[in-house]
Amino acid sequence: MYNEYQDEYFNRLADEFEEMHPEIDVVIERVTGGSWTDYKISLLNDYGNRTPPDVARINEGWLGQIIGAGLLDPAPDDIAEYLDTQPISPGLRNLMKVGGETYGVIHAATWQCLYYNKDHFIEAGLDPDHPPENWDELIDYAQRLTVYDDDGDIVRAGLSLRKSGFAPGTAMKFFDFYFSAGGEIFNEDRTHCLINSEAGVRSLQFYLDCLYTWRVDDFEVLGDNDGFANGTVSMFYRGPWVMNFLADNAPDINYGVANICADEISASNGGMYPFVVASDSKEKELAWEFIRYIMEPDNQAEYAANENMVPFDAVASQYPEFRDNEGFQVFLDQQNVKEFPAVPNQDEIQTKMGEMIERVARSGLEGEPEDPQEALDALVEEIDALLVGEVKESSIDPRIVSGIVIGVLLIAALAWLLIWWLKDPDSRWGYIMIAPMLIYFAIFFVYPIVTSFTLSFWDYNLLQPSNPFVGLDNYKQCLGDDNFLMALRNTGLYAFWVVLLGTIISLALAVVLNRALEAVGLFRTLYFIPVITSIMAAVLVWKYLYRPNEVGLFNMILGWFGVDPINWLQGDGNVALGALIVMAIWKNMGFNMIIFLAGLKAIPDMYYEAASIDGASGWQKFRHITLPALKPTIIFVVVTSLISTFQVFTQIIGMTEGGPGNATRTIVYHIYEVGFSFFDLGYASAAAVVMLVIVGFITWIQMRLARD
Amino acid sequence: MSKRNDISRESSYSSINWKRVWYYAQYVLLLLGGLIVIFPFIWMILTSLKTNPEASDMNTFRLFPADPQWDNFKVLFSQHSMGTYYLNSIMYTLMRALPSIFFAALSGFAIAKMPFKGKGIVWFIVLATLIVPFQVRLIPLADMIFGWGLRNEYWGVVLPGLMEPFGIFLFATACRAIPDSLLEAAKMDGCNAWQQFVHVVLPLIIPTLAAYAIIIFMWSWGEFLWGFIVVTTPDKMPLEVGIKGFTGEHYTIIPHAMAAATIAVIPVVAVFLAMQRQFIKGMTLSGLKG
Numbered sequence: 002m003y004n005e006y007q008d009e010y011f012n013r014l015a016d017e018f019e020e021m022h023p024e025i026d027v028v029i030e031r032v033t034g035g036s037w038t039d040y041k042i043s044l045l046n047d048y049g050n051r052t053p054p055d056v057a058r059i060n061e062g063w064l065g066q067i068i069g070a071g072l073l074d075p076a077p078d079d080i081a082e083y084l085d086t087q088p089i090s091p092g093l094r095n096l097m098k099v100g101g102e103t104y105g106v107i108h109a110a111t112w113q114c115l116y117y118n119k120d121h122f123i124e125a126g127l128d129p130d131h132p133p134e135n136w137d138e139l140i141d142y143a144q145r146l147t148v149y150d151d152d153g154d155i156v157r158a159g160l161s162l163r164k165s166g167f168a169p170g171t172a173m174k175f176f177d178f179y180f181s182a183g184g185e186i187f188n189e190d191r192t193h194c195l196i197n198s199e200a201g202v203r204s205l206q207f208y209l210d211c212l213y214t215w216r217v218d219d220f221e222v223l224g225d226n227d228g229f230a231n232g233t234v235s236m237f238y239r240g241p242w243v244m245n246f247l248a249d250n251a252p253d254i255n256y257g258v259a260n261i262c263a264d265e266i267s268a269s270n271g272g273m274y275p276f277v278v279a280s281d282s283k284e285k286e287l288a289w290e291f292i293r294y295i296m297e298p299d300n301q302a303e304y305a306a307n308e309n310m311v312p313f314d315a316v317a318s319q320y321p322e323f324r325d326n327e328g329f330q331v332f333l334d335q336q337n338v339k340e341f342p343a344v345p346n347q348d349e350i351q352t353k354m355g356e357m358i359e360r361v362a363r364s365g366l367e368g369e370p371e372d373p374q375e376a377l378d379a380l381v382e383e384i385d386a387l388l389v390g391e392v393k394e395s396s397i398d399p400r401i402v403s404g405i406v407i408g409v410l411l412i413a414a415l416a417w418l419l420i421w422w423l424k425d426p427d428s429r430w431g432y433i434m435i436a437p438m439l440i441y442f443a444i445f446f447v448y449p450i451v452t453s454f455t456l457s458f459w460d461y462n463l464l465q466p467s468n469p470f471v472g473l474d475n476y477k478q479c480l481g482d483d484n485f486l487m488a489l490r491n492t493g494l495y496a497f498w499v500v501l502l503g504t505i506i507s508l509a510l511a512v513v514l515n516r517a518l519e520a521v522g523l524f525r526t527l528y529f530i531p532v533i534t535s536i537m538a539a540v541l542v543w544k545y546l547y548r549p550n551e552v553g554l555f556n557m558i559l560g561w562f563g564v565d566p567i568n569w570l571q572g573d574g575n576v577a578l579g580a581l582i583v584m585a586i587w588k589n590m591g592f593n594m595i596i597f598l599a600g601l602k603a604i605p606d607m608y609y610e611a612a613s614i615d616g617a618s619g620w621q622k623f624r625h626i627t628l629p630a631l632k633p634t635i636i637f638v639v640v641t642s643l644i645s646t647f648q649v650f651t652q653i654i655g656m657t658e659g660g661p662g663n664a665t666r667t668i669v670y671h672i673y674e675v676g677f678s679f680f681d682l683g684y685a686s687a688a689a690v691v692m693l694v695i696v697g698f699i700t701w702i703q704m705r706l707a708r709d
Numbered sequence: 710m711s712k713r714n715d716i717s718r719e720s721s722y723s724s725i726n727w728k729r730v731w732y733y734a735q736y737v738l739l740l741l742g743g744l745i746v747i748f749p750f751i752w753m754i755l756t757s758l759k760t761n762p763e764a765s766d767m768n769t770f771r772l773f774p775a776d777p778q779w780d781n782f783k784v785l786f787s788q789h790s791m792g793t794y795y796l797n798s799i800m801y802t803l804m805r806a807l808p809s810i811f812f813a814a815l816s817g818f819a820i821a822k823m824p825f826k827g828k829g830i831v832w833f834i835v836l837a838t839l840i841v842p843f844q845v846r847l848i849p850l851a852d853m854i855f856g857w858g859l860r861n862e863y864w865g866v867v868l869p870g871l872m873e874p875f876g877i878f879l880f881a882t883a884c885r886a887i888p889d890s891l892l893e894a895a896k897m898d899g900c901n902a903w904q905q906f907v908h909v910v911l912p913l914i915i916p917t918l919a920a921y922a923i924i925i926f927m928w929s930w931g932e933f934l935w936g937f938i939v940v941t942t943p944d945k946m947p948l949e950v951g952i953k954g955f956t957g958e959h960y961t962i963i964p965h966a967m968a969a970a971t972i973a974v975i976p977v978v979a980v981f982l983a984m985q986r987q988f989i990k991g992m993t994l995s996g997l998k999g
Contacts, residue, residue, distance in 0.1 A: 046855065046860075047860070047941075052855075052858070052860070249761060249962075250761060250765055252762075400849070403849075417826075421825070421826045425825075427825075428826055430819075430901070430902035431823030431824060431828075431902075434815050434816065434818065434823060434902070434906075435825075437812055437815075437816075438812055438815075438872060439831070441812070441871065442872070442874075445846075445850070445869050445871075446838045446846065446874070447834070448849065449845075449847075449848075449849040449850045450838075450845060450846055452848075452849035452852075453845055453846065513738070513739060514739065520739075526982065526985060527743035527746060527747055528746055529989065530746070530750065530981070531746060533977055533981045533988070533992075534750075535930065535931050535973055536933065537933060537950075537973070538974045541753075541952065541966045541967065541969065542749045542750070542753045542970050544956065544961075545753075554752060587746065587749075592992065595989055595993055644842075648843075650933075651933045651934065651949075655953060655956065669844050672844060672847070672848075677938065682852070685848055689847070692844065693845045696841075696842055697840065700840045
């Protein structure tokens with residue numbers, strides 16, 4: 002069985018369960034990475050490959066995808082009945098049901114409430130025991146709570162909106178407003194998206210007004226839970242886990258929790274964590290039995306307390322640790338919790354929604370903001386296309402096609418070998434020695450490359466029942482996909498600046514270092530250390546240096562010179578891309594410097610001596626001797642750096658996840674997201690082929706230049 | 710000639726000697742640049758010993774931790790599986806290094822020195838695969854490895870990295886530099902091709918072997934994307950994938966993340982400092998890729 006955190010807790014339950022059922026062995030697996038995204042990708046891959054865990058703890062966000070593909074086992078009657086009798090918002094419960102069947106049981110749930118800083122309330126002359134209850138009050142309070150500096154920039158946001166970062170998360174927080182405005186996401190049979198309704202326009206307009214009319218929030222101020230802990234946010238909506246976060250990070254903060262403000266009604270968007278059993282499981286009975294054990298009130302309460310979530314069980318939620326906690330009480334009182342209904346392609350739909358919200362929210366930064374109605378209409382059109390997928394006839398599996406191609410090539414190669422083996426005995430040793438390499442290359446290089454090509458002509462999705470041949474459709478989709486074009490642009494910009502600035506800086510360093518002979522070793526070592534540092538460790542450190550507002554080191558240093566803090570990674574898109582470029586230059590300049598040093602050493606001293614005799618200045622020597630002699634080295638450095646910067650990925654996934662607003666989405670990140678998150682292998686392969694063409698083109702230029 | 714000397718002597722007496730100033734200024738600049746380059750590491754180590762509020766609250770600047778929290782490092786091994794990540798990274802590197810080096814040297818030798826028909830095609834395959842980025846192969850490769858049931862298995866991580874076209878390219882180049890007469894002589898003494906490879910060629914290409922070993926070490930140690938996709942549980946995670954877990958879903962405990970980064974960086978830096986020359990040579994060679 003799989004879960005995402007809490008190893009200790011689940012291992013203990015598994016041990017206890019094994020004691021009760023000595024005949025079985027429960028294996029708890031925990032899945033890669035630190036985030037739900039990583040977990041989801043691993044898990045859905047296993048479902049897609051028909052090797053799922055018996056029991057999995059999942060998240061409502063991907064439920065629709067798995068149920069839609071028929072990968073889950075319907076729950077036994079007693080579990081279905083248990084689900085129906087718990088006092089939880091019917092919306093959450095209905096999520097588990099598709100076509101009259103129940104597909105699992107909710108283990109813990111989470112939804113949002115309003116967090117507000119009581120000290121800020123007192124300071125602004127508001128009653129700390131009377132939080133806002135409706136949108137009018139919310140915006141009135143927010144305006145009073147917002148603090149501006151002398152330039153009119155916001156230094157404290159009255160109401161912090163979630164408007165960038167992980168796109169589905171942005172969409173989920175938007176729904177707190179949308180549901181409260183009385184909105185529904187889909188029509189009854191979930192074939193048509195309703196987000197362009199009046200409630201949708203109202204909610205999106207509310208965002209725009211907060212940012213540009215009332216000016217209670219912007220993109221520069223430190224927002225969300227970090228901002229709340231640091232006193233730069235007075236109010237925001239978030240889940241119960243924030244209570245834990247605040248206890249850890251800002252124990253002195255005086256805050257209150259209140260229900261979501263009503264427009265039509267007070268409704269929160271909710272999420273929940275159900276346990277499900279795979280339809281491919283061989284031990285379904287035992288799997289459900291284990292779930293029954295996990296669902297016992299004591300076990301549930303312990304988990305919910307560990308994770309700061311609301312327990313699902315009626316008995317467990319009355320335990321003192323939940324009833325006596327004021328904040329939890331508010332959460333338990335928020336009975337109107339609605340959710341995003343389960344649909345196929347759910348993840349892609351939520352991603353599109355989040356991206357749209359961020360785009361519209363940012364659109365007012367330069368000129369007139371987008372019209373909410375138009376933006377929502379366009380979005381609905383895209384989403385509806387994803388909801389009603391037409392089922393096409395499956396063609397032959399593209400992997401078989403490339404398998405045949407490789408097979409024919411291999412047979413031809415073997416025939417060739419055999420002929421020459423017999424004809425030319427001198428060849429035999431050579432053939433024996435390269436045979437392992439040829440076999441390995443056929444399997445691990447040629448086959449995957451050929452398959453990337455064939456896949457790119459198929460509509461191949463792991464979670465869809467049929468995979469037809471579609472010709473050039475994937476390439477057309479590529480060129481019409483704003484995200485892909487954005488990725489191309491960003492990768493190009495990133496590569497251009499990293500290579501240009503990186504080459505100039507490392508060349509300058511090498512020239513200076515080449516003359517300062519005495520300590521060359523020391524400096525070479527110093528500048529080389531970032532090169533050998535693992536990129537993920539560097540990411541951890543730089544992410545910390547780039548923290549927004551006054552809490553990041555860079556901003557603090559800027560502050561000494563009177564410069565306003567910058568939201569490096571989540572504020573302006575160009576700033577974020579620039580921040581990544583600076584880090585990449587830091588990481589690689591030592592490497593290029595070494596190559597330049599080697600090139601400089603190869604220039605004979607007598608050239609410089611001759612030039613000195615002729616009275617040439619330092620700059621003239623550099624211009625007329627060093628540069629021409631280094632030309633091959635410079636070409637080499639530029640081309641190799643271009644190729645490696647084109648493949649940037651770790652930095653992106655570790656630092657920005659493509660954000661803000663797609664400003665740091667790169668080609669490889671795009672391939673990764675489409676291929677391993679949306680499972681659209683055909684489209685991802687087409688993007689990979691486009692990348693191959695670009696890298697091939699750069700290499701071709703290098704070969705041309707090297708020849709001259 | 711003498712005139713110019715006079716001028717320079719004159720200037721050194723009459724005013725500031727700008728040449729000298731520039732000479733020292735270069736050192737100051739280099740040192741300053743070096744400090745900037747190295748500062749993230751210093752900051753990382755200092756932060757790894759701070760408490761969480763100390764690290765998150767920057768309203769008051771503190772360079773040094775008030776009370777060094779050595780527990781931040783203990784936590785890595787007790788609450789997280791840092792030790793396991795380490796062992797895994799070492800194991801993946803060893804599993805990859807031996808076959809990589811052996812087959813690259815063998816194939817490179819065969820291509821450089823053995824007579825056989827179709828060599829042109831083989832060399833073309835090496836060069837062609839050399840320029841194809843790994844990401845182009847990623848999706849079919851993952852599909853294939855998962856299909857073999859090697860997801861989250863040690864071999865699943867290692868298999869696609871057992872041979873690199875770059876290594877073959879490197880060794881073919883190195884072997885071409887070996888004079889044919891040496892091999893001829895060995896042949897006269899009754900050495901077959903295998904014995905020539907082991908007794909004559911290998912001793913001659915030891916510098917290339919060492920350089921390539923370092924390249925493989927760096928590649929394997931720094932590999933992220935593939936491990937990230939194949940490995941699903943902490944007990945199989947290499948260091949690079951494991952430490953990503955320190956950026957939490959909701960929030961990061963900064964001193965723990967910095968302690969993890971410190972532990973990940975220090976040993977590689979130590980090996981680098983001990984074997985600087987080989988390292989730089991190896992890394993410079995690896996730049997030839999692409």
